Amino acid sequence: MDPVLTLDRVGMQYSYAKKDIVSISQVSFSVYPNEFVSLIGPSGCGKSTILKMILGLVNPTSGNIMFFPGHSNGFGGISVVFQNPALFPWLTVQENVELVIASVEKDRSERTDRALKYIRMVGLDGFEEAYPRELSGGMKQRVSIARALSVAPDLLLLDEPFSSLDVFAAQALREELLDLWENPELPPRTIIMVTHNVDEAVQMSDRIVVLSARPSTVKTIIKVPLPRPRNTRNEEFYLTVDGVLTEMSR
Numbered sequence: 259m260d261p262v263l264t265l266d267r268v269g270m271q272y273s274y275a276k277k278d279i280v281s282i283s284q285v286s287f288s289v290y291p292n293e294f295v296s297l298i299g300p301s302g303c304g305k306s307t308i309l310k311m312i313l314g315l316v317n318p319t320s321g322n323i324m325f326f327p328g329h330s331n332g333f334g335g336i337s338v339v340f341q342n343p344a345l346f347p348w349l350t351v352q353e354n355v356e357l358v359i360a361s362v363e364k365d366r367s368e369r370t371d372r373a374l375k376y377i378r379m380v381g382l383d384g385f386e387e388a389y390p391r392e393l394s395g396g397m398k399q400r401v402s403i404a405r406a407l408s409v410a411p412d413l414l415l416l417d418e419p420f421s422s423l424d425v426f427a428a429q430a431l432r433e434e435l436l437d438l439w440e441n442p443e444l445p446p447r448t449i450i451m452v453t454h455n456v457d458e459a460v461q462m463s464d465r466i467v468v469l470s471a472r473p474s475t476v477k478t479i480i481k482v483p484l485p486r487p488r489n490t491r492n493e494e495f496y497l498t499v500d501g502v503l504t505e506m507s508r
């Protein structure tokens with residue numbers, strides 16, 4: 259099967275204080291249709307940069323990123339939830355979501371229905387009319403998740419999406435996202451998620467790409483062997499988490 263995308267020896271070098279610094283040395287991996295892939299690695303190793311390169315916001319200084327539009331499901335849009343979500347401060351929650359939907363849906367009432375559906379899905383009903391300054395950090399994060407999902411992307415990129423939520427809210431939203439992803443009728447089909455949280459990576463991913471410290475390379479790619487829905491409290495789960503931690507510290 260063709261992958262959705264392939265990173266082929268992607269590198270990133272930049273100049274700082276007249277010195278060339280290699281932040282990403284060589285990173286190669288592929289992501290296949292309907293896969294949930296996590297990127298995990300130490301702070302500063304270039305995980306956010308890799309997502310920005312996939313989005314085309316930053317160009318790699320070496321190597322290639324290839325998209326395969328012809329895979330079995332067809333390939334539509336990419337959505338992203340950034341590490342520090344940026345909402346338009348002068349727009350309400352609902353308007354922030356509707357604005358993004360406007361790029362794919364011309365009908366006004368259809369747009370409103372869709373925005374309300376995703377706002378409800380992330381647990382923000384009642385806050386449709388609130389402005390970003392009236393929301394907590396975690397609530398803003400939920401708005402940005404609603405916004406990313408609302409355009410029905412084929413590929414969803416998530417940069418530590420749950421790190422600013424409390425443990426209960428994070429767990430609830432992880433399960434919501436997995437439900438969405440597991441429902442073949444609904445997008446997103448393919449997800450790439452950056453995380454520092456090994457438990458989260460093991461709970462959610464089909465495969466985990468373990469990156470080394472700067473200049474980063476792929477240390478190993480781990481296939482998570484656990485059946486879904488995953489029990490996060492049994493021995494198999496703990497053993498898998500332990501295995502990932504061992505690989506990360508190698």
Ligand SMILES: Nc1ncnc2c1ncn2[C@@H]1O[C@H](COP(=O)(O)OP(=O)(O)OP(=O)(O)O)[C@@H](O)[C@H]1O
Pocket residue numbers: 272281299300301302303304305306307308341472
């Ligand atoms: N615009 C930029 N110009 C120059 N260097 C940059 C730029 N953006 C990021 N970097 C450098 O690239 C490296 C990787 O940064 P990046 O934000 O991708 O790391 P990360 O793995 O996402 O870290 P974290 O886990 O802390 O979010 C860092 O060393 C950073 O200093």
Ligand SMILES: [Mg+2]
Pocket residue numbers: 305306307341417
């Ligand atoms: Mg980052």
